[in-house]
Amino acid sequence: MIRTFRTAFAAAAAFVLAGALPALAQESPTLKKIKAAGEISIGHREASVPFAFMDQAGKPQGYSVDLCLKIVDEVKKELNLPNLKVKFVAINAQTRIPLIANGTIDIECGSTTNNLTRAKQGDFLPVTFITGSKLLVKKGSGIKSLADMNGKRASISSGTTNEKALLAEIEKRKIKVETVMVKDHPQAMLNLESGRVDAYASDDVLLYGMISTAKDPSQWEVVGEFFSYDPYGLMIPRNDSDYRLLATRVIADLMRSGEMEKIYNKWFNPGPTNIKMPISADLKKAFSIQALPY
Template structure:
């Protein structure tokens, strides 16, 4: 499936930075930040290893680190080294509305970039590529979505995973029981306690949930990819200055190769409060970084 994604990623990179503008112009998000004296970061609380609450009670993770690099650039651009950073937890249901209505200025989590959502918000460059898979208990006999016929699956509300599973089930005529949850820990708990036969979400998030569980040896990720989910940091629509600032930071990290080190830090080594996820960078993501490392 991912053999075709390099072209798609290149296209996403083009559209992600096609809106240009002078980051020094004070309008939109940058003007709001300057006037209020603070930038508001919306973050997930349990999307390991992208954005989750660390041992000290503060959000940490791969996407959070990238967002902090962007915030550092905002401070430099606005000449506000002591800019206050306000942290606001978001969920899969609240992340887009809170960004669109101005409550948060940047969303740092595990959000799939798609055209439907782009009608409400904008995305920066692709920072991760994943897809929907199934987490099951070993020995369940479930290997593909077709094996869920007559069984129950946990789905997080408002996610692309929910849409993917329901769409495929409808096309194939599968009778699957849907157990809707508010977040990933709740969905995985439903699997642990046998309220569902599988929990479906992005394979990277499933890896984090399993490695963080009490007994990872009891669970496995199975099946083919059921969706294509390129992740991106969200900012508000029609704000070319903020988009350019964010994409410049990300392009610099990709061009220098520093983003590879950041990735390894969060996906291949022990992370704060959690064991190592052990998810080496895919060849598709490497290509994505290469094609998005735009020159000056």
């Protein structure tokens, strides 16, 4: 009798779960759009090493790209579309949020800081990396911190949290720093190599990534104290709780199983560009906290 009850209960539970999962697709505007198009659009950066950058064949790769593709796998299961097409859309610091907001891309895979201003235009998934703003300079420049930048020039990528943080820090310290806006990291590196600027302000992990792919990595160094705190997360369209639930479930499962740390080590420790950034205690704790139970 007990065995019969258990069997019946298990069958009923399986029926309920089987019926509940497709409901996500029925209610989610993003999943409806993806199903109708037979295609999911992934927005990716082209030079945010090692989060999203191009391989030698011109294909997007990286830590964030791997996480996005895990979510794509779950979308395929949810929609019962094993042959769902994946469209990669190149984005930059200026276009990434507008393209999420207007529905051009279904998920943004790069190196984007989660903050309250951006949350007005898109939703963020759980934190996948923790970093902060520092300076990239040429060795021997004499610049060891932001205080040494008085009377010098610094590049910043427009539309980033680093831009806001650097300008606020300059004002706070009452130092004179001429800022030169750039559209992406390669342009910033060109400015540094040509001597047009003395430093580039960005997230330290991205600066180390730039050094790892520079013509001569030994010429460059990351200096100074953090002047911002930047938790990264993948972005998805706002006001779609069902799509957010699906994607959050994927990230939480990766964190709980330990696969998240394996993916991290693949790209950072040492990583294909030899960035050599072992996982920090803060990020490891963040993974544990965000590994939500069922």
